Amino acid sequence: MEAIVIIFISALISLFLGILKKPTLVMVVSIAGLAIGAIVQNYEWYFLNEKYQLLDFNDSNIQFLNLAVTLTGIIILSGYKHFMDEPATIGDFSALMLFSLSGGLCLIGFKDLFMFFLGLEILSIPLYVLAGSKKKSASSSEAALKYFYLGSFATALLLFGIALVYGTVGTFNIEKIGFISMLFTDQLPSMFFVGVLFMLAAMLFKVGAFPFHFWVADVYQGSPSVFMTYMSSVVKLIGIYAFYRLFGMMFPGVETFWTTLIVIAIFVSMFIGNLSALNQDTFKRLMAFSSITNGAYALMTVLTYKSGSDALLVYMVGYGFSVVALMTINMLVNDNDDKLSSLAGIGYKNPLIGVVGIVALLSVAGIPPMTGFFGKAMVFYQAFEENMWLVSFALLNSAIGVYIYLKITMTLMKKDDNAAVISLNWSQQLVLSISLLALLFGWTILYF
Amino acid sequence: MMPALITHAEFSKEFYLFLCPILFTIGAIGLMIRKNMIVMLMCIELMLNSVNLLLVSFGNFFGQGDAHIFVFFIVVVAAAEATVGLSIILMAFRNLRSIDVDMFKKLNN
Numbered sequence: 171m172e173a174i175v176i177i178f179i180s181a182l183i184s185l186f187l188g189i190l191k192k193p194t195l196v197m198v199v200s201i202a203g204l205a206i207g208a209i210v211q212n213y214e215w216y217f218l219n220e221k222y223q224l225l226d227f228n229d230s231n232i233q234f235l236n237l238a239v240t241l242t243g244i245i246i247l248s249g250y251k252h253f254m255d256e257p258a259t260i261g262d263f264s265a266l267m268l269f270s271l272s273g274g275l276c277l278i279g280f281k282d283l284f285m286f287f288l289g290l291e292i293l294s295i296p297l298y299v300l301a302g303s304k305k306k307s308a309s310s311s312e313a314a315l316k317y318f319y320l321g322s323f324a325t326a327l328l329l330f331g332i333a334l335v336y337g338t339v340g341t342f343n344i345e346k347i348g349f350i351s352m353l354f355t356d357q358l359p360s361m362f363f364v365g366v367l368f369m370l371a372a373m374l375f376k377v378g379a380f381p382f383h384f385w386v387a388d389v390y391q392g393s394p395s396v397f398m399t400y401m402s403s404v405v406k407l408i409g410i411y412a413f414y415r416l417f418g419m420m421f422p423g424v425e426t427f428w429t430t431l432i433v434i435a436i437f438v439s440m441f442i443g444n445l446s447a448l449n450q451d452t453f454k455r456l457m458a459f460s461s462i463t464n465g466a467y468a469l470m471t472v473l474t475y476k477s478g479s480d481a482l483l484v485y486m487v488g489y490g491f492s493v494v495a496l497m498t499i500n501m502l503v504n505d506n507d508d509k510l511s512s513l514a515g516i517g518y519k520n521p522l523i524g525v526v527g528i529v530a531l532l533s534v535a536g537i538p539p540m541t542g543f544f545g546k547a548m549v550f551y552q553a554f555e556e557n558m559w560l561v562s563f564a565l566l567n568s569a570i571g572v573y574i575y576l577k578i579t580m581t582l583m584k585k586d587d588n589a590a591v592i593s594l595n596w597s598q599q600l601v602l603s604i605s606l607l608a609l610l611f612g613w614t615i616l617y618f
Numbered sequence: 619m620m621p622a623l624i625t626h627a628e629f630s631k632e633f634y635l636f637l638c639p640i641l642f643t644i645g646a647i648g649l650m651i652r653k654n655m656i657v658m659l660m661c662i663e664l665m666l667n668s669v670n671l672l673l674v675s676f677g678n679f680f681g682q683g684d685a686h687i688f689v690f691f692i693v694v695v696a697a698a699e700a701t702v703g704l705s706i707i708l709m710a711f712r713n714l715r716s717i718d719v720d721m722f723k724k725l726n727n
Contacts, residue, residue: 291698302709318703326662
């Protein structure tokens with residue numbers, strides 16, 4: 171609760187500080203706001219333990235809050251150079267990211283469909299603007315348009331589903347709805363199931379899974395790299411965690427109805443993501459398809475709500491920091507033409523970029539010492555008890571994924587003496603080092 | 619038949635249960651087949667407003683204020699969405715001099 175207020179206020183301050191055209195000041199304010207918000211929230215959770223009616227930041231919620239806040243701070247740092255290029259709009263960009271994050275925090279801690287809907291909208295509406303923030307570029311405005319229309323359509327579907335569920339049970343409280351769906355499973359009218367179906371469609375849309383995955387590649391490719399990083403790490407993390415809590419808490423009684431549909435969605439989106447990623451030559455589009463696949467793996471935790479959210483947390487630490495590291499490298503090398511081939515030899519000539527790139531790619535591919543491996547192993551291990559054949563297909567897909575990511579690693583580390591030597595400024599060095607540490611030791615988050 | 623129904627104050631719950639999905643479907647179909655961005659925005663508003671009507675009628679049926687408050691939030695969010703949507707349309711129009719969605723096919727495989 172305090173975190174949302176503090177982050178919102180720091181967003182307002184950085185919005186108005188933007189008038190001074192001092193990027194460093196704005197970034198210091200927004201990152202300080204993020205840090206203070208997270209610290210105050212942790213303090214409140216640890217010492218005061220207050221209860222609110224609509225929001226709840228308990229043990230697992232506070233972990234996801236910390237992860238989302240940390241990732242956002244790092245993404246703002248990694249966009250430092252991008253922001254420096256346009257000092258007039260720095261205030262708007264970082265403020266919109268923080269507004270979006272404060273909506274995301276509502277979405278992490280919701281206890282009620284009010285808060286869920288409001289959080290989802292506060293998360294999404296700034297993103298429509300950020301996707302189109304390259305005003306002169308036609309592809310950026312196309313991405314914003316697609317994201318806006320499809321996102322609003324998904325919102326309308328979600329609201330219709332909420333209305334139908336409310337019409338059946340007569341309450342917006344998540345726990346009460348879960349209680350009713352457990353007690354009166356046999357007497358629920360078909361209207362309730364139609365509502366569940368609509369909400370499922372909307373949530374699958376928001377996390378970008380089959381059959382609503384088609385917007386992901388276009389929107390990610392068209393948006394500026396910084397905001398694409400934000401969308402594919404923080405928004406994906408929050409969306410999947412909200413999905414996990416919503417369906418796990420709200421509809422435990424009618425599980426057989428929606429688990430089948432989610433299993434189909436996971437199965438198809440794994441294959442779509444991987445097979446489309448095989449023949450991409452632009453980096454952002456490849457990352458978009460990779461995010462479809464990784465989102466599908468993470469969605470497996472929705473099926474195993476009872477086992478807790480640890481697996482999802484570790485998985486998202488691995489995936490989120492990999493995306494941040496890889497996109498930072500991509501922003502350093504090629505921001506405009508975005509070709510995979512222009513990465514060739516960069517890692518060979520620049521040791522820090524090479525090491526971080528290899529670690530990030532191995533982590534997202536799921537090779538043992540990295541965090542991504544632990545996350546994937548935990549997710550698959552949990553899901554194995556529920557659904558054996560789905561996990562076996564997921565393992566097959568991981569194998570395809572290893573091929574895709576190792577191919578990029580080979581390009582990055584090619585022995586090429588003509589490759590450019592890139593000078594990193596302090597913010598990029600900081601981002602790369604934090605990502606490296608998180609990717610190597612992120613799994614220790616379980617012991618905190 | 620219809621005008622007589624509308625002047626009468628008491629509707630059954632079933633009336634709204636048929637009316638709102640019909641409005642919602644009209645909005646959804648309009649969003650899919652129309653090419654003009656402004657009309658598509660209007661279709662989204664129609665979908666949101668059909669949900670408002672459904673929520674209000676359910677809230678009336680249950681005798682609770684929850685749904686009515688939810689409707690206020692939806693109205694606020696719809697206004698914010700329309701603002702953002704119109705500015706995105708304006709930006710797109712400046713780039714391509716058209717508000718036909720078929721003009722936007724640059725990002726594709």
